[in-house]
Structure formats: structure tokens, C-alpha cells
Amino acid sequence: MSEGEAGSGETLKALLPAQVQSRVQTVLVKNGAATLVVDVAGLDSIERERTEAAIREALQGAPGISEVRVAMTADKPARRIIAVGSGKGGVGKSTLSANLAIALSRLGRKVGLVDADIYGPSQPRLMGTEGIRPTAHDSKMNPVRSPHGIGVLSMGNLIEPDKAIAWRGPMASGALGQLIDADWGDTDILVVDLPPGTGDVQLTMLQKHRPAGAVIVSTPQDLALIDATRAMQLFNQAEVPIIGMVENMAGYVCPHCGGVSDPFGSGGAEDCAAKLGEAFLGRIPLTMTIRQESDAGRPPALGDGPEGQAFMAIARRVLTWLDNQ
């Protein structure tokens, strides 16, 4: 076959397995060497190796071909990061992140979850991945698969349990970078559970990894709201758009009498969002189920109970926002 010979590229392409054919962009044949440009976007490194091996195997011994060259192109996947933050600790960022990841995947998206709380990781417990060590290849980590099918990476999977981490800011930021730049394959939404506060790790995360948007969690209480407002200012400064605000621990439903009380007040986050001109994404009740199921590694967003529905409603609003960008 000679360069530009009509049909030669197509003839070679026809020898490839169908799933590989659809990824081949061009085939050029010159002096017995076939050069194939293959789109490998969304494939992890093992799948890429398999694709290349399949091409070599299929074209080995093809008439007139003495050499096969495979060039892979992968436009960086259009992966978007959603950061879940709050100024204050313990308001439910990790709980919301885990359940948002599950709910988004129930809505058909390919979702990954990064626990950016380097010093106090909680996602291994919440996602049922405690004690599983991530593997690595080509100096990239492979996310740990949770029993619910979501890829998760957390420092909690890399350190020994109960060992405190005493890293300085740059090391913590470096570690976070490795979690975010891991081999996320065809994941299209990465939910990042931020640590509380507005320190180094948060700043680096925002500046370096440019989330598409941020979800702010607060309880309805005044003090938590003041901190949430601070977190919003941080996102504004870093020019990360705010998707909206979630009110967590709103309305306690008594498991005995069914009566509703409001330990942290009610509606504060919605009022605060309105005052700041931000969207209100929804309200998660304070329930025993959320605490118990979370501790057992079964995020309630997996189910269709009232808690699951509340998380699904928030995920729908987040998706609508993302899809309108």
C-alpha cells in the first residue's frame, strides 16, 4: 500500500474490532507503516493498553503492513469539580458530599468523590471503604470503588487508622492534588468534600483545581450562617461560582411521636441565601436514620425514604445548574 492509496486506511480499519473502530480517527499508510490516531478520551490506562494491543493484534500480518504505530489522543475529559464547603465544622459537609455523589450517580452521571479533608478524613466511613488501599499505576492512584459503585479517594485510605496527620500546608495541598489528579477514567463529575474553614488547603484547591461550582452547607443557626457567609466570600474571591446553599439539620422528626422540632432553628439558610442573592438548593432534616446509616457506610441517598428524596432533590438542582453552564 502506498501513501494516500484510496481505501487503504479504510481497509485496515475494517480489520479492527467494532469497539476499537469507533475510536480510530485517522489511518495513514506510508512505506508499509500504518499510523493510527486513536481517541482514548475517557479510557483508563488499562483500557488504553488493551485498545492498543487489540489494534496491533488485528493488524499484525495485514497485507503490505510491516509496522503499526498507534498515536493516542485524549482531550482532557470535560470533568467538572463540585466543591462542598462551609466555614464551620460539623455542619454536614461530608454527609452531603457522600449523598450528593450517590444521588448524582442515581441520576445517571459518572461520579467520583474526593475527600479533601486531609487531616480528618470521613469518606471511608461514610462510603464503606474503610481499610481498602488504593492501587496506583504510572504514578497515578486508582480510586477505591465503594460498594455503591462510586470511586472514592481519601487520605483515610492511605494512612493507618487513628494516626494523626501533622503535615504542613504545602504537603497537604500536594496530597490533595494527587487525589484530584488520580486516574478518574470517564468520571464526569468529581464531588470534593472540603475541610472546614478557609485555610491553605481550601485556597489551593480553588486556585489550582478550579471547581465548576461550590455548594455551601449550613445549619439554620445564626453562628453557622455567619461562617457560611465567610465561605461564600472565599469562593467569590477565588471566582468559583456558588451553585447554592443547603440547609442541613433542619427540623428534627421525633422517631417516637413523629413531632417536628427545630434544634437549630428553621429556614435560616434559605433566608441567608435569599439575602445574599444565592440559590437555595434544599433542606435536609436532622434524623436518626441519617446519622445511623452514615456511620454504617450506607448513605441514605441510596434509598427512597424522605432523606433519600431530600438528597435527590438537591442533586437535581445541582445538575440543572451544571447543565446550564
Ligand SMILES: Nc1ncnc2c1ncn2[C@@H]1O[C@H](COP(=O)(O)OP(=O)(O)OP(=O)(O)O)[C@@H](O)[C@H]1O
Ligand atoms: N441531617 C443529619 N441528621 C443527623 N445527623 C447528621 C445530619 N447531618 C450530619 N449528621 C451527623 O453529624 C456529624 C457531622 O457531620 P459531617 O461529618 O458530615 O460534618 P462535616 O461538616 O463534614 O464535619 P467536619 O467539619 O468535621 O468535616 C456526623 O456524625 C453526621 O452523621
Ligand SMILES: [Mg+2]
Ligand atoms: Mg467533613
